[in-house]
Amino acid sequence: MRLKLQDLTRQFGKKTAVDAVSVDIPSGQMVGVIGRSGAGKSTLLRMINRLADPTAGSIHFGDVEVSGLRGSALRHWRRDCAMIFQQFNLVPRLDVMTNVLLGRLDHRSTLSSLLNLFTREERLMAIAALERLGIEQTALQAAGTLSGGQQQRVAIARALMQRPKMLLADEPIASLDPLNAKIVMDSLRDINRNEGITVLTNLHTLDTARSYCERIIGMSQGRVVFDGTPDELTSDAIHSIYGVEHASQFDETMTSTAISTSGATEMSADPHPAGNLSLAPA
Amino acid sequence: MSLQSKADTASTVAIVDAWEKLAARRRFYTILGLAILFAAFVASVRFADDSNAGHFFDRLPHLFDFLSWLIPKDWNDVWRALLGIASPNDQGGEEHNFTVGRVPLWGGFYIPNYIELMIVTINIALISTLVGFVVAVPLSFFAARNLAPSNPLRILVKRLMEFLRAFPEIVIAGLFSAVLSIGPAAAIIAITLHTIGAVGKLFFEVIENIDMKPDEGMTAVGGNWLERVRFGSLPQVLPNFTSYALLRLEINVRASTIIGAVGGGGIGEALKLSISRGFGAKTMALVLLLFVTIVVVDQVSAALRRRLVGEAAFVPVH
Numbered sequence: 001m002r003l004k005l006q007d008l009t010r011q012f013g014k015k016t017a018v019d020a021v022s023v024d025i026p027s028g029q030m031v032g033v034i035g036r037s038g039a040g041k042s043t044l045l046r047m048i049n050r051l052a053d054p055t056a057g058s059i060h061f062g063d064v065e066v067s068g069l070r071g072s073a074l075r076h077w078r079r080d081c082a083m084i085f086q087q088f089n090l091v092p093r094l095d096v097m098t099n100v101l102l103g104r105l106d107h108r109s110t111l112s113s114l115l116n117l118f119t120r121e122e123r124l125m126a127i128a129a130l131e132r133l134g135i136e137q138t139a140l141q142a143a144g145t146l147s148g149g150q151q152q153r154v155a156i157a158r159a160l161m162q163r164p165k166m167l168l169a170d171e172p173i174a175s176l177d178p179l180n181a182k183i184v185m186d187s188l189r190d191i192n193r194n195e196g197i198t199v200l201t202n203l204h205t206l207d208t209a210r211s212y213c214e215r216i217i218g219m220s221q222g223r224v225v226f227d228g229t230p231d232e233l234t235s236d237a238i239h240s241i242y243g244v245e246h247a248s249q250f251d252e253t254m255t256s257t258a259i260s261t262s263g264a265t266e267m268s269a270d271p272h273p274a275g276n277l278s279l280a281p282a
Numbered sequence: 283m284s285l286q287s288k289a290d291t292a293s294t295v296a297i298v299d300a301w302e303k304l305a306a307r308r309r310f311y312t313i314l315g316l317a318i319l320f321a322a323f324v325a326s327v328r329f330a331d332d333s334n335a336g337h338f339f340d341r342l343p344h345l346f347d348f349l350s351w352l353i354p355k356d357w358n359d360v361w362r363a364l365l366g367i368a369s370p371n372d373q374g375g376e377e378h379n380f381t382v383g384r385v386p387l388w389g390g391f392y393i394p395n396y397i398e399l400m401i402v403t404i405n406i407a408l409i410s411t412l413v414g415f416v417v418a419v420p421l422s423f424f425a426a427r428n429l430a431p432s433n434p435l436r437i438l439v440k441r442l443m444e445f446l447r448a449f450p451e452i453v454i455a456g457l458f459s460a461v462l463s464i465g466p467a468a469a470i471i472a473i474t475l476h477t478i479g480a481v482g483k484l485f486f487e488v489i490e491n492i493d494m495k496p497d498e499g500m501t502a503v504g505g506n507w508l509e510r511v512r513f514g515s516l517p518q519v520l521p522n523f524t525s526y527a528l529l530r531l532e533i534n535v536r537a538s539t540i541i542g543a544v545g546g547g548g549i550g551e552a553l554k555l556s557i558s559r560g561f562g563a564k565t566m567a568l569v570l571l572l573f574v575t576i577v578v579v580d581q582v583s584a585a586l587r588r589r590l591v592g593e594a595a596f597v598p599v600h
Contacts, residue, residue: 003407009309024359042444049502051498051501051502056486057351072506073505075505076502076504077504078501078503078504079503079504082502082503083502085495085498085502087495088499089494089495089496089498089499089502090499091496091499091500091514091517092496093517093518094517102499102500102505102513103503105503105504105505105509105513106503106504107508110506110508110509113505113509113512114508114509136398155499156344158499158503159503162503162504181553
C-alpha cells in the first residue's frame, strides 16, 4: 500500500521542524532519509507512526488517513507500522524472549498480556524471529546486558513480531560499530526484499544510504530538497542537503561507518573502497 | 604550541583575576550567611529559655531523675516480665503480674503477653504497609507527569495524596478510634491512609525519573496505557518501589507502637500504662523488646533493600 504525505508540517513553538513535506512512497520501496542533525528527519518518521502529531497536513496509507486516527485504530496503525530506534528502546530488565514477544501486544487481549501469558505458537514465532537475526542463543538473557548490535537485532525481531505492513527505522545504526551496522542494514534490506514491505530509514551516513536504498530523500531545515535515486545524488545535491560551501570540503568517507563489501561498493561512489573503518562522529 | 606559552597572555591573566574576585565574593557571602545563622540560633535559644521562665538550663541536670523512676527493684524481673514467668516479688498487684495474658499453645508452651503484643504491633505495621503499597502503586501512575492518562486526574490524585499524608497517623487514628472504638482496626486504617500518601509521593517521583525509551518502544508496537505501564515502566520502578515500601515498614512499626499508646492496641498501650504507673521492670522489658525488634526489622529491611538496589544498579550503558 502506498504511503502518501501531503504538506506534512510540524512546529515546536515558533520553530518549524518539518515544513510542508509532500512525498509519495509506493509499496515495497527501501527509502533512506538523509540530512543534517535537526533537519527534521526524526520528526518526520515519528509523525508517520504518530509518536509525534502533525501540526498540519495529512498522512495516508492506502485508503486510511493515518493523521486522523485515535484510540485503538491508532494502536493498530502503530502495530502495522513498526519502528526501530537509535537507542533500541527495549525493556532492559526483561529477557530477550519477552522483549520480542512484546511485539505481539496489539494482536492479543490486554489481560493475557499483563499476566505475561503468551501462547506456545507466539513463543515459536519469537524464536523463529530471533533465529532469522542470528541471536537465538541470547533468548534468556536480560536485554540490557546485550551489546548494542545485539539489542538492535532484538528490536528488529520485535518489529517482525508485529507483522508490520511498513517499517520505520530512526538512525538504526548511529550507535553501532561498523560490523553491527552492516548486519542491521542487511537485515533491513532482507526484510524489505522478502516481506516486500516498505522500509523508511533515517541515516546519517551518505554511503550507507547509497548502498542500501533505492531511493534517497534529502532534507534541509524541515524541507525536502532532494528526492531521487543514489545515482542522482550529485555533489550539487549533497551541497543543497548539507549546506557545505564546496563539495570538495565534504568527503563521504569521513563519515562512513561501512565495511565495504562487493554488494555495497557496486553502487557506492566511495573512492576508497577497501578497508574503510573510520568511525562516525557521535 | 604548548599550554605554557599561552598562560601569560593578558587575557588569560584577566580571566584568572576575574575568577578569583568572584570566588572571594562567594566565600564572603558563605561566611556572612553562617554568621547570621549562628546569631539567629543563639537568639532563639535565649528566647526559648526566657519563655520557659529561665528554667531550661537550671532544670537540665534533673533530666536523669525521670530515668531513675524506671529502674526496677529486682533486675531479674525484667526477664520474667518479658517471658511471662511468675515473679517471687508478686504481691497481687499489677506491677509483677507477669503471667497474665499468656497465650497458651500446647502443653506447657505459651506466648508471653508482651511478645504477643509485639506481634500485634508488627502485624498492624505489615498489613498497613501492604495495603498502602497495593493502593499507592496504581495511584502513583495516575500522578506521574510523564505517564498520567489525563491532567485533571493527575492533579486530583496528587492533591488526594497530599491530603492523606498531611495528617499524622496519630490524628487519623484518634478520629477513627472515636468511630470504630479503641483497637487495632483504627490503627490499621490510620497507618494505611498515611502510607498511601507518603509512599505514593515517593513512587510518582520515581516514575517521573524513569528512562522513557522503553515506554516509547511499547507505544510504537501499539501497546495501550496499561501495557505501557506494565512493560515499559514497572520493570524499571519495581525495585525502587519495594525498597521504599520496606523503608516505610520500618517507619510503620514505630508508628503503630505510638498509636498503640493512644488506644491502637499492641505494645504501645502496655508501654504507656507501665510508664505512667512507674512499673520499672515492665517498662524495661518493653523498651528492651521494642529496641531489639526495631533493630531487627531495620537490619532485615536494610539488607533486603541493598539487594534490591544492587539489582537495580544494572542499567544499560548509553
